[in-house]
Amino acid sequence: MTVYTIASGKGGVGKTTFAVNTGAALSELGMRTLVIDCDIGMANLGLVINVDSKKQYSLHEVLAGKADVSEAINRTPYGMDVLLSGISIRGFKQANPEKLREVIGKLIDEYEVILLDSPAGISKESVIPLAVSDEVILITNPELPSITDALKTKLMAEIVGRKVKGTVVNRVMSMKGELAASKIGDLLEVEVLGSIPNDRSVTKAVAFKVPVVVREPGSPAAKRINAIARKLANVETLEDSEKGKKKEKHEFIERLLKAFGMKTKS
Ligand SMILES: Nc1ncnc2c1ncn2[C@@H]1O[C@H](COP(=O)(O)OP(=O)(O)O)[C@@H](O)[C@H]1O
Numbered sequence: 001m002t003v004y005t006i007a008s009g010k011g012g013v014g015k016t017t018f019a020v021n022t023g024a025a026l027s028e029l030g031m032r033t034l035v036i037d038c039d040i041g042m043a044n045l046g047l048v049i050n051v052d053s054k055k056q057y058s059l060h061e062v063l064a065g066k067a068d069v070s071e072a073i074n075r076t077p078y079g080m081d082v083l084l085s086g087i088s089i090r091g092f093k094q095a096n097p098e099k100l101r102e103v104i105g106k107l108i109d110e111y112e113v114i115l116l117d118s119p120a121g122i123s124k125e126s127v128i129p130l131a132v133s134d135e136v137i138l139i140t141n142p143e144l145p146s147i148t149d150a151l152k153t154k155l156m157a158e159i160v161g162r163k164v165k166g167t168v169v170n171r172v173m174s175m176k177g178e179l180a181a182s183k184i185g186d187l188l189e190v191e192v193l194g195s196i197p198n199d200r201s202v203t204k205a206v207a208f209k210v211p212v213v214v215r216e217p218g219s220p221a222a223k224r225i226n227a228i229a230r231k232l233a234n235v236e237t238l239e240d241s242e243k244g245k246k247k248e249k250h251e252f253i254e255r256l257l258k259a260f261g262m263k264t265k266s
């Protein structure tokens with residue numbers, strides 16, 4: 001089982017959107033997947049996804065030691081399961097985030113992938129999901145404030161001894177002057193797992209509480225999210241392998257031209 005923590009530092013960059021959609025995409029690829037709403041203070045995962053029948057307990061009660069994790073996991077119509085956080089302030093105050101590791105430990109045999117949707121900021125609530133992860137996925141927008149916060153999150157992950165898998169650049173507008181995803185990868189010194197365009201299909205899907213990868217799989221955002229999920233699941237499609245071959249060919253020609261002292265276009 002692999003635990004990926006979806007983190008950003010800054011709020012509103014697309015962590016919850018990415019967690020829900022990647023969860024659905026990984027399930028579609030046949031992986032037993034659970035998405036946990038670790039934003040225990042500002043829980044909103046439950047607002048963007050339908051569940052089959054909402055359990056009485058949430059992660060709040062599980063972290064307070066009042067319920068077993070099995071009593072709080074919800075099935076969804078989209079393949080993956082979700083463990084939601086409650087919305088009450090009282091529940092938040094009673095929840096002990098330090099119990100998260102123990103909770104995840106109980107789920108090792110049940111799931112192949114667990115995605116932790118984490119809160120913004122640097123607090124106990126956001127650092128614990130980093131600390132209990134196998135790998136961290138940084139979400140950023142192509143803007144300096146969110147890149148700076150992603151960098152802080154990366155440093156935080158390193159402080160707690162975790163590996164950063166890479167970054168996902170979300171809400172790309174392809175505007176003039178916008179930072180390119182590759183440049184953002186260089187700034188953060190991590191691999192770019194993919195970039196997701198700013199896409200109205202995402203907003204529309206939220207209104208129906210259905211992941212965009214399910215509601216509009218042909219939309220630009222859904223296609224990119226599916227590609228990232230395939231990367232996480234180590235699944236290569238024919239299209240991916242063709243792209244890989246083309247890249248290899250291009251690199252070979254570049255090396256050849258260089259060897260003869262000739263300049264290449266790039
Ligand atoms: N690729 C996208 N295109 C359009 N809107 C998006 C995209 N990704 C996220 N959003 C919207 O941005 C807002 C914040 O996203 P959310 O996933 O809640 O961020 P976070 O969990 O990081 O706070 C939501 O209204 C969401 O629908």
Ligand SMILES: [Mg+2]
Pocket residue numbers: 015016017039044117118
């Ligand atoms: Mg969120």
